[in-house]
Structures are given as structure tokens and as C-alpha cells.
Amino acid sequence: MSATHHIPVIAIDGPTASGKGTVAHRVALHLGFHYLDSGALYRLTALSALRSGTELGDEHALAKLAAGLQCSFDGDKILLSHENVTDAIRAEEVGNTASRIAALPAVRQALYGLQLRFRMPPGLVADGRDMGTVIFPHAQLKVFLTASVEARAQRRYKQLIDKGFSANMHDLLKDLMERDARDANRAIAPLKPAEGAYLLDTSDMTADRAVEQVLRWYAVAKKHA
Ligand code: C5P
DSSP: OOOOTTTEEEEEESTTTSSSSHHHHHHHHHTOOEEHHHHHHHHHHHHHHHHHTTTTTTTHHHHHHHOOEEEEETTOOOOOOOEETTTTSHHHHHHHHHHTTTHHHHHHHHHHHHHTTTTTTTTTTESSSSSSIIITTTTTTEEEEEOOOHHHHHHHHHHHHHTOOOOOOOHHHHHHHHHHHHHOOOSSSOOOOOOEEEEEEOOTTTTHHHHHHHHHHHHHHHHHH
């Protein structure tokens, strides 16, 4: 058993734009826990690959990039080799590239240890696709957030416009469905609810309500721990 197994983890998984980032971040703030946005690690690897012109079929070179990521999380800021790339990694091209390289086993393996290191006292809220199934299978609480594809496309549209990117609803819907299919059908760590995960459909739910629900489940899980 690892030296960190006693540190509580809340694993929140779900498809693109299901609201898991917002919910996980707020739950972490509420509990005073650390927060891991695991998708950002795949996005940072994708951004590095795009910038360096690395061939997206070259698994070995991509895994090397992932293993050598010089990144840090400073509050809400995400830095890559000291450059603030918080907004740059949210671009659709980066997200799509992230989803392609996330299907490569060597890339996932290269990011595995880095993700475990986020488990620090007093606790961690981790969001992604495989937090409850692969990275933290013994998490105290596992949640699978979903929302209709239309609700998610609307949210992504708003996020992109707010960040100053241009966006087209038709293309977003298409990208989202392609990415969902790729994430759910890949051979390694496919997107699916972990065993014992609570399902939460946020299509018609405010972020506040979703946060309250997760906190309520966590309070129960803590009692039974
Ligand atoms: O969550 P986000 O959209 O930032 O993630 C970008 C991509 O990274 C996802 O489409 C998915 O393919 C990949 N990812 C993953 N496993 C995670 C988190 C993200 O495969 N734990």
C-alpha cells in the first residue's frame, strides 16, 4: 500500500464540458483540498507537441514530451516552462490533439506518476476521464458527471467566447461528439463510470447545485470510511 493511501481523494470523471472542472474546483476550494485538472496535463502535452512539430503518430516522442513536461499550477494559472498557457491550452485544436494523444498507452504511462503526486494532505479532488477507474481506484468518493451533448456544446461555446476565441456551434457539436466517441472507445482507460461511482446529470442543474450534491455524498462517504 502506498504512503499516501490514507489521504482522501474525490474522483470526478465525465465527458468534455460536462462541468466537471468547475464542480471539482469548487468542491476542492470548499474542503480546502488540492485540485488536479488531469485534462490539463494531456492538453499541455498536446500544446508542446503542436509547438515542437512532433508527429502525432510518434508515440515514443510524445511520451518523452509528456515525461519531460516542465509545468506548474499556480492558483488558477497553468504554466509551461514559466509561460502562462492557461488560455492557450483551452483552444479547440489543443483539446482535439489532447484527445488523440491520450489514446496512446506510453503517453498515459508517462503522466501516471505525475498525477499521483497531487495526492497531498489534507486531500485531493481530481477530475478527468480515468480518475476513478485507473489513477485513484480506491478514491473515497467517485462521481461521474454527465450532461446532454447540446448542454455541453452550449457551455463550451460560452467558455470559448468568454476567453476571446471564435466558436461555431455546428463545429463544436461535431468536435464534441467525435471526442466523446474517441475517449469512450479507446482501448486504454476509456471514459466510463468507475465501479461504485455516483452518476450526476448536470444538463439542467446549476454548478452550485452540483457542488452541493457532491459535498453531500462526500459527507456520507467520510462517515463510512
Ligand atoms: O478534460 P479536458 O477536455 O481538458 O481533456 C482533454 C482531453 O484529454 C480529453 O478529451 C481526453 O481525451 C484526455 N484526458 C484523458 N484522461 C484524463 C483527462 C483527459 O484521456 N484523465
